[in-house]
Amino acid sequence: MFNAVLFILAAVALIVSWRKDREKTGKALQIAKKQLLNLLPSMLGIIGLIGLMLALVPREVIAGFLGNDSPLGIFIISIIGSITLIPAFIGFPLGASLIDAGASVTAVACFLTTVLMVGVVTAPMEIELFGKRFTIWRNLLGLVMALVIGIIMGVVLQ
Amino acid sequence: MKNQWKKYLLFLLVVIADGLLWYYYPDRGVSAITSAADYLIEMLLFIPPILVLVGLLDVWVPRKIVEKHVGPDSGIRGVVISILVATAAAGPLYAGFPVAYALLKKGCRMTNAVIFLGTWATIKIPMLMMEIKFMGLSFALLRLALTLPAIILTGYLLEKLLAGQPQADVPPAEHV
Numbered sequence: 001m002f003n004a005v006l007f008i009l010a011a012v013a014l015i016v017s018w019r020k021d022r023e024k025t026g027k028a029l030q031i032a033k034k035q036l037l038n039l040l041p042s043m044l045g046i047i048g049l050i051g052l053m054l055a056l057v058p059r060e061v062i063a064g065f066l067g068n069d070s071p072l073g074i075f076i077i078s079i080i081g082s083i084t085l086i087p088a089f090i091g092f093p094l095g096a097s098l099i100d101a102g103a104s105v106t107a108v109a110c111f112l113t114t115v116l117m118v119g120v121v122t123a124p125m126e127i128e129l130f131g132k133r134f135t136i137w138r139n140l141l142g143l144v145m146a147l148v149i150g151i152i153m154g155v156v157l158q
Numbered sequence: 159m160k161n162q163w164k165k166y167l168l169f170l171l172v173v174i175a176d177g178l179l180w181y182y183y184p185d186r187g188v189s190a191i192t193s194a195a196d197y198l199i200e201m202l203l204f205i206p207p208i209l210v211l212v213g214l215l216d217v218w219v220p221r222k223i224v225e226k227h228v229g230p231d232s233g234i235r236g237v238v239i240s241i242l243v244a245t246a247a248a249g250p251l252y253a254g255f256p257v258a259y260a261l262l263k264k265g266c267r268m269t270n271a272v273i274f275l276g277t278w279a280t281i282k283i284p285m286l287m288m289e290i291k292f293m294g295l296s297f298a299l300l301r302l303a304l305t306l307p308a309i310i311l312t313g314y315l316l317e318k319l320l321a322g323q324p325q326a327d328v329p330p331a332e333h334v
Contacts, residue, residue, distance in 0.1 A: 003203045010207035013214050028213035035209050035256050041165035043201065043252070048172030051194025055179070055186045085250070092292040099293075112293075113301070116280045122252045124168065129259040137319050138272060138312070145308040153300055 042124040049121050050085055074110050078150070081114030082143055085121045106154025113146035113153075208253050212260045225265035228274075232267060237310060240270040244277035254278035268320060269313040276309035 017025040086094065095108045118139050119126070126135040176194075180187025228236040247254060258271045258278075266274075281302055289298040 003207075006204050006207040010210040014210060017214055017218065024217045025214075028217045029210070030213070031216050032206070032209040032213035035212065036206065039205075039252075039256070041169060043205075044166070044198075045168030045172055046252075047194050047197045047201065048169060048176065050197055051190040051192075052172060052175055052179070054193045055190035092288050096292040105297075109297075109301070113280075113305070117276070117305075119251060119279075122255075125252050125255060129255050130262075133320060134316070137316055138275070141312045141315055142276075145305075145312060149301065149304040149308060152304060153297070156300060157297065 038128065039125060042128055046085070046121050046125065053084060074107055074147075074150075077107050078110045078114045078143070078147055081111040081146075082118035082139070083120040084115060085119055086115050091115050104154060105157045106151060109153040109157075110147060110150030113150045114143060117142035117146040204253060209256060212256050215257075216260055216264075219264065221265050224261060228261065228266045228270040230265075230267045232270065236267060236270045237273055237313070240274040241277045241306075241309075244274045245281060245283050247278045247282055251275065251279040268317040271313075272316045273309055273313035276312055280305050280309065 014025065014028075017028065091112060095112050098108050098111075099105065120139070123135050123139065126138070130138075172194075176187060176190055179190055226232070227239055232239070244254070247257075254275055258266075258275050261274065262268070262271045286298055286302065289301070
């Protein structure tokens with residue numbers, strides 16, 4: 001659905017641009033191509049890593065960690081959440097099933113917030129565009145914020 | 159040329175790992191490769207149109223407009239615009255990277271670019287819908303209420319932290 005809208009949007013924009021100025025449009029496509037070639041290597045690596053992770057770490061193992069509400073458990077969960085890149089349409093149902101299985105709100109909230117705010121596997125891509133300092137600081141701040149948010153949520157909702 | 163090859167190192171390692179896994183545990187190997195292929199297809203479905211839009215943004219939107227709306231002097235208004243634009247976004251965070259990069263190159267303020275990325279990553283509208291559905295309204299709303307200030311704070315903090323070398327960490331524009 002979103003993809004279809006995106007494609008239509010890009011196509012319409014491209015046609016309008018082409019009618020107005022062919023040269024500029026050609027340049028835009030060159031830029032797009034260059035960006036794609038720049039991102040492709042890290043993208044392929046990241047995708048491969050995600051595949052490996054999903055195959056090697058069984059769901060039960062993740063669930064086991066999330067059921068644990070000790071500080072160490074939450075720390076480990078948050079690290080897992082920071083490293084993994086789970087799309088929202090998997091992450092939220094996973095979170096819901098973990099709550100059903102008896103995991104604490106704090107643990108699940110920490111897990112979900114780190115999944116969303118910190119991206120270790122996408123770091124190579126981020127470094128490629130924004131540099132190392134930016135990437136390290138953004139992710140570090142994200143981790144701290146995510147933990148604070150997760151812990152507050154656990155306190156409020158429990 | 160040498161640099162080009164280095165970029166593929168991670169991919170190469172993953173392919174080797176996939177191969178070993180497949181050799182020793184065929185089931186898991188196949189599962190690793192199929193889920194990677196699924197992701198690849200998913201990414202190829204939205205990355206190209208986003209990059210085309212980024213390219214068009216680069217050639218058509220004058221620097222002045224970006225500077226005026228989300229530039230160094232855009233203040234609160236710039237923050238609000240960055241948030242609103244990013245909530246309407248589609249696709250995961252790595253699809254937002256090139257967009258934020260293009261904005262930065264066009265004179266967007268660092269704070270606003272970080273806020274844009276943070277919003278894209280955590281509180282997109284389609285994502286919130288999904289969250290409400292699975293985690294419940296109170297969970298989703300509480301997370302939204304806590305995340306929004308955290309994102310804005312991150313934006314300002316990051317700008318301060320990188321102030322030593324203002325735009326230095328953003329590699330020089332290749333095509334302006």
